[in-house]
Structures are given as structure tokens and as C-alpha cells.
Amino acid sequence: MSKISYIQPDGNVLAVDAAPGTSVMHVALVNDVLGIVAECGGNTMCATCHVYVDAGDLVQLPEMEGDEDAMLDCTASPREPNSRLSCQIKVPAESAGITVRVPERQV
Amino acid sequence: MSEARTVLTGQDAVVIIGAGQAGFQAAASLRDEGFAGRITLIGDEPYLPYQRPPLSKTYLAGSLDEEGLTLRPASFFERNSIELLMGDTAVAIDRDKQEVKLASGRLVGYAHLILATGTRPRPLVAEGADLAGVHILRTKDDADALRPCLGDGSRVAVIGGGFIGMEFAAVAADAGHEVVVIEGLARIMARSVSPELSEYVTAAHRGRGTRMLLGSGVQRLTGDAGRVTGVVLADGETAAADVVLVGIGVLPNAELARDAGLEVANGIAVDGSLLTADPRISAIGDCANYPSAHDSGRPTRLESVQNAVDHARHVAARLTGGSYAAYQKVPWFWTHQLGLNVQIAGIGSADDDCVLRKDPAGEKFSIYRFQSQRLVCVESVNQPGAHMLARRMLAGEVRPSPAQVADPGSDLKALLTPAV
Ligand SMILES: Cc1cc2nc3c(=O)[nH]c(=O)nc-3n(C[C@H](O)[C@H](O)[C@H](O)COP(=O)(O)OP(=O)(O)OC[C@H]3O[C@@H](n4cnc5c(N)ncnc54)[C@H](O)[C@@H]3O)c2cc1C
Ligand code: FES
Numbered sequence: 001m002s003k004i005s006y007i008q009p010d011g012n013v014l015a016v017d018a019a020p021g022t023s024v025m026h027v028a029l030v031n032d033v034l035g036i037v038a039e040c041g042g043n044t045m046c047a048t049c050h051v052y053v054d055a056g057d058l059v060q061l062p063e064m065e066g067d068e069d070a071m072l073d074c075t076a077s078p079r080e081p082n083s084r085l086s087c088q089i090k091v092p093a094e095s096a097g098i099t100v101r102v103p104e105r106q107v
Numbered sequence: 108m109s110e111a112r113t114v115l116t117g118q119d120a121v122v123i124i125g126a127g128q129a130g131f132q133a134a135a136s137l138r139d140e141g142f143a144g145r146i147t148l149i150g151d152e153p154y155l156p157y158q159r160p161p162l163s164k165t166y167l168a169g170s171l172d173e174e175g176l177t178l179r180p181a182s183f184f185e186r187n188s189i190e191l192l193m194g195d196t197a198v199a200i201d202r203d204k205q206e207v208k209l210a211s212g213r214l215v216g217y218a219h220l221i222l223a224t225g226t227r228p229r230p231l232v233a234e235g236a237d238l239a240g241v242h243i244l245r246t247k248d249d250a251d252a253l254r255p256c257l258g259d260g261s262r263v264a265v266i267g268g269g270f271i272g273m274e275f276a277a278v279a280a281d282a283g284h285e286v287v288v289i290e291g292l293a294r295i296m297a298r299s300v301s302p303e304l305s306e307y308v309t310a311a312h313r314g315r316g317t318r319m320l321l322g323s324g325v326q327r328l329t330g331d332a333g334r335v336t337g338v339v340l341a342d343g344e345t346a347a348a349d350v351v352l353v354g355i356g357v358l359p360n361a362e363l364a365r366d367a368g369l370e371v372a373n374g375i376a377v378d379g380s381l382l383t384a385d386p387r388i389s390a391i392g393d394c395a396n397y398p399s400a401h402d403s404g405r406p407t408r409l410e411s412v413q414n415a416v417d418h419a420r421h422v423a424a425r426l427t428g429g430s431y432a433a434y435q436k437v438p439w440f441w442t443h444q445l446g447l448n449v450q451i452a453g454i455g456s457a458d459d460d461c462v463l464r465k466d467p468a469g470e471k472f473s474i475y476r477f478q479s480q481r482l483v484c485v486e487s488v489n490q491p492g493a494h495m496l497a498r499r500m501l502a503g504e505v506r507p508s509p510a511q512v513a514d515p516g517s518d519l520k521a522l523l524t525p526a527v
Binding site: 026029030031032039040041043044045066067069070071073074107 | 450
């Protein structure tokens with residue numbers, strides 16, 4: 001098991017267990033994490049699962065695909081260099097954990 | 108009957124009939140907008156609200172589990188004080204008393220009622236339609252009944268070449284089955300997509316070994332000991348089949364509204380702000396027929412997640428903010444078949460002029476559809492960037508001309524963001 005920590009805009013942190021291979025979006029929904037809307041259900045169609053990945057954790061993730069890149073141009077909160085769609089981030093196998101920041105707005 | 112309120116207060120109760128994508132979103136968005144009154148969400152399916160798109164894709168194929176289907180866990184509804192009445196059916200609306208009657212006998216009063224009843228599959232009227240092995244696909248129960256059929260090398264017939272039928276055909280072919288698709292019209296997905304896209308997707312299915320019988324009617328289904336054995340086509344040929352999926356469109360669940368005296372015409376009729384003629388009743392999602400700004404104001408009933416979600420948000424904003432502004436969102440939709448990512452923005456019609464724009468690198472292209480030189484719809488295959496750009500273009504007034512689209516050297520994105 002890895003841990004995913006979700007930091008809310010107000011600074012609140014929720015750390016939950018996550019099985020490798022599941023998506024950071026899925027783990028958020030199952031654990032009722034605030035601020036992950038995921039309206040398209042993980043299909044890279046809506047950009048309402050936007051997160052900012054902790055800079056140190058970014059390196060352990062595979063490069064994003066073209067469709068995620070295109071969709072990130074349409075986020076409600078500004079796109080940053082560490083912006084990702086949480087539905088496209090799979091919890092890496094040998095990871096101790098990932099920390100992501102939930103943006104101010106998704107819609 | 109109390110006077111209809113423009114803006115609801117914390118003393119008011121909202122009742123939502125139908126706990127699907129639209130009903131769930133309406134409840135969630137009302138809380139997002141700060142509504143503090145009572146919310147009751149009534150759904151006749153015995154499950155927490157779930158999403159349907161995976162039913163014909165990943166859930167059917169087995170790569171997504173039940174938990175992944177569910178929109179939110181039970182704790183979400185508790186935390187937001189959304190009263191969930193699952194496994195109960197609304198059977199009547201008393202508009203004078205502002206009260207909904209449930210099959211259980213329970214009565215629920217409302218200040219505002221949101222109808223989000225969705226649709227149901229159109230039944231096949233043919234001899235043998237009730238044989239074992241003949242399926243439909245709308246609910247989780249339907250998918251659970253179909254899933255075991257995809258394990259055993261059976262012969263699959265799909266009646267109806269719409270999105271759901273073609274997605275099912277793709278999953279069945281991927282699972283190694285012999286598949287035949289029987290479509291009455293001359294092309295698949297004809298109601299929504301351009302002839303060019305129909306043709307491309309048809310070729311992809313043929314390439315996977317699926318028999319595509321277009322312009323082909325169904326006479327009857329044959330059976331043995333109560334189980335389906337084949338589909339007899341209009342020309343007399345029989346396509347042998349152990350499993351038949353019927354996907355010939357849907358009927359809106361509008362009887363409840365009709366019986367309450369509301370106007371029903373291909374769904375529940377609503378105005379531009381998604382309100383029925385009764386100022387206390389709105390209708391949203393698949394069941395709502397509304398004048399669409401993206402189809403010259405014509406009455407439009409769309410079946411998509413985007414439509415359900417954006418309708419719900421619009422009504423939640425109206426009930427908490429009091430603005431009767433017209434719903435304006437750009438419609439978008441996706442379908443996944445045989446590894447193709449098809450994305451559609453806008454609404455096309457049969458007589459559109461189509462311009463193809465192809466990425467020289469690989470199987471990526473978009474079909475731009477024009478009405479009187481005005482861009483109205485873009486269909487993209489494996490080109491999410493073009494799709495996203497299309498959604499932005501269709502939301503505004505700056506749209507490329509057919510000539511600009513046809514010119515492979517033109518930069519469509521630059522049109523939207525003029526150099527300063
Ligand atoms: C197999 C399948 C695949 C799809 N794929 C896609 C896709 O890829 N992309 C996309 O955008 N869209 C897709 N859709 C369409 C999308 O799922 C629908 O547009 C969306 O679910 C509509 O939401 P809704 O809430 O209006 O209706 P529904 O989700 O149908 O919900 C309505 C609910 O109300 C209940 N109900 C009805 N009457 C009553 C009553 N009297 N009392 C209590 N409950 C009642 C129904 O049982 C149902 O649970 C797909 C649909 C299906 C079936
Ligand atoms: S859930 Fe829609 S893009 Fe991630």
C-alpha cells in the first residue's frame with residue numbers, strides 16, 4: 001500500500017491508503033475527498049479532477065500523454081508546471097506516497 | 108399551494124426524482140451553491156448513484172469494478188445531508204399539494220421538484236424478443252446479466268448500430284467473439300454523426316472481423332427451448348446467435364410528468380431555463396426536451412453525461428441565485444470503440460457540409476461540420492486537442508470558415524487567441 005495525501009486549499013490534509021495501479025482520482029472519490037469532481041469518470045474529457053502534484057513526487061510519475069496535456073489547458077484553476085489530471089495518475093508500485101494539492105476550483 | 112419562490116431558502120425542500128447522473132449532480136450542486144434546505148433524492152434502482160458510460164466499456168470488459176462505477180460513497184450523501192431514498196419509485200405528483208407519492212406509500216412534499224428520470228431502452232417489437240439470451244443495456248443490472256455471456260466464445264448479434272450497440276460490439280469482438288451488427292438504416296450512429304465518421308467506424312469494426320449488415324431489418328428471433336438461436340433478417344437470411352443485444356434507441360421516462368398534466372413531447376418539455384410550465388418543477392438530463400442555443404433554438408433532447416451534469420448545475424444555480432438565464436453550454440460527448448477515442452462537440456444535422464482535417468501523423472483527424480458556412484459541430488478521432496479547441500470555439504463567436512479548416516497550414520488555435 002502507498003499513501004496519497006490530499007492538501008485542500010485551506011491547508012487541511014487527508015492521507016489515505018491507496019493500492020498501486022489505482023488512479024489518484026479514484027482513490028479521492030472512494031474516500032470522499034473534497035474538491036475532486038471527476039465529472040467524466042476518468043476519461044480525460046472534463047479536467048475537473050485537476051491536482052497540483054508535489055514537485056518532489058512529480059519525478060516518480062510517468063510523463064503525461066497528449067490528451068491529458070490538451071485537457072490541462074482547460075482547467076478552472078490556473079495550470080501550473082506541476083498540474084496533472086488525477087484520473088491519469090496511477091499510484092506507482094514502489095512508491096512510499098504521493099502528495100497532491102487540490103485546486104481552488106474545478107468548475 | 109404556496110407561491111412559487113424565485114430563490115429557495117433554508118426552509119424549503121427540494122425533491123429530485125431519479126438518482127442517476129443528473130439527479131445526483133443536482134443534489135451535489137445545490138449544496139455547492141450553498142442551499143441549506145432539505146434535499147431528497149429518489150431513485151428506483153437499489154444502488155448508490157452510478158455512472159453509465161462504463162457499462163458498455165470498461166465495466167463490461169471487466170477492467171472497472173463496481174466501486175469504480177459508483178459516483179460517490181455513502182459518506183458523501185451523509186456529509187451533505189442528502190436524503191437518499193433508493194429502491195423506491197415515484198408514482199404520482201400532486202402539483203396542488205406539492206407532493207410526490209412513492210410506491211412505498213410515502214409522501215414527500217416539495218417547494219421545488221426536479222425531474223431527472225432519464226430514459227429506458229426502446230423495446231424490440233418482434234417475435235422472439237423475449238427469449239433468454241436477448242439483452243438490453245441501460246443499467247448495472249443489465250451489464251451484470253451480459254458480462255457472463257462474454258466469456259465463452261459465443262456468437263453475438265447486435266440489433267441497432269447506435270453508440271451503445273457499437274460499443275458493445277467492440278467489447279465483444281475484443282473478447283474474441285464472432286459478432287454481427289444489424290442496423291436498419293444505411294449507416295451506423297446515423298442520428299448523431301456525419302456519414303464520414305459512420306463510414307470510418309464501420310471500417311474499423313469490419314477490420315476487426317465484425318460483420319456489418321447495414322440497411323438490414325429484423326423479421327424475428329429464432330429460439331430453441333426458450334433460448335435465442337438466431338436473428339432472421341428482412342431478406343430471410345438468419346444470423347446465428349447465442350447472445351443478442353438490442354440497442355435501438357431509448358424512450359424518455361416522461362409518464363410521471365404527463366400524468367401530472369405537464370407537456371410531454373419527446374421528453375418533458377421545458378423552457379430555456381429548464382423549467383416546465385409549472386414554476387415549481389424543472390426537468391433535466393436525458394428526459395428533458397429544451398430549446399438548444401446550439402441547434403437554432405430547436406427542441407432538443409440529448410443523452411450525455413455533459414448534458415446531465417450541466418443541466419443540473421444550471422438548475423441549482425437558478426434555484427439558489429434566482430436568475431432565469433437560458434442554458435447555453437456546448438454539448439459534448441465521447442465514445443470509445445476498438446481503441447478509437449471519438450469525441451464530439453456541438454450538434455450536427457443531416458445536411459451539414461463536412462470538411463476533413465487530418466493530422467499527417469497517424470490515424471488522427473477531425474470532421475468539421477458547417478451550417479451555412481458556420482461551424483456547428485466537430486467530430487474528432489484520437490485528437491483530443493482539436494476536440495478541446497472545438498469546445499472553446501463553439502462556446503464563442505469566433506469560428507473558423509470552411510476554407511480555414513480545409514487549409515492544413517492554418518492555425519485554428521491562433522484564431523481564438525489573436526496576437527496582441
Ligand atoms: C451503456 C451506456 C453507455 C453510455 N455511454 C456514454 C458515454 O460514453 N458518454 C456520454 O456522455 N454518455 C453516455 N451515456 C449516456 C449517459 O449515461 C446518460 O446521458 C446519463 O446517464 C443521463 O443521466 P440522467 O440522470 O438524465 O438519466 P439516468 O442516468 O438514466 O438516471 C435516471 C434514473 O432515474 C430513475 N427513475 C426513473 N423514473 C423514476 C421514478 N419514477 N422514480 C424513481 N426513480 C426513477 C432511473 O431508474 C434511473 O436510475 C451512456 C449510457 C448508457 C446506458
Ligand atoms: S475525471 Fe474527467 S478528466 Fe479526469
